[in-house]
Amino acid sequence: MARCPGAGPGAKLARRQIPTCPPRGGKDQRAVHVIQIAVCYVATAIVFLAADAVALRTLMRPLFETHVGDWLLPSPRLGAAAGFYLIYVAGLVYLVSWPALKAGAPSQALLNGAVLGLVAYGTYEMTNFATLRNWSWQQVIVDGTWGTILTGVSAWIGVLVARALAS
16 A cells, blocks of 8 residues: 655555545644634735725725716715625635745735736626716726725735734
């Protein structure tokens, strides 16, 4: 029978070649990963929320008031906004930040985060442009660019913080 790479003499592969090797790193390593993911999530969320709050007040609200002002609420529905941020940052960490952390490549988080931001914000913007009478190219370009930059930079900083605190 074959042995597990790097394992002691007692670790073997089963008859059908299905590994029965102990997981690499053990429980302590998994705890470190959970902490890294949590730190990455919190750091990413803080950056994303803080930057987006400023942009929404100073850049997006005036732009949207110009084109679709009659459709805007006096203040956002906070439950829906919280749901978006929780889900979006979770998806960002799962799809972008965690793979970049495992690869030890923060720049991968920046690039792939920007791609995810372009896809997500681009989908929203182009769908609205295709279906809503007063949606403008200016909204598509400004908000789409913002989402691309915001998502990439938030993922990148989240990975940098998680790496710094893990070392």
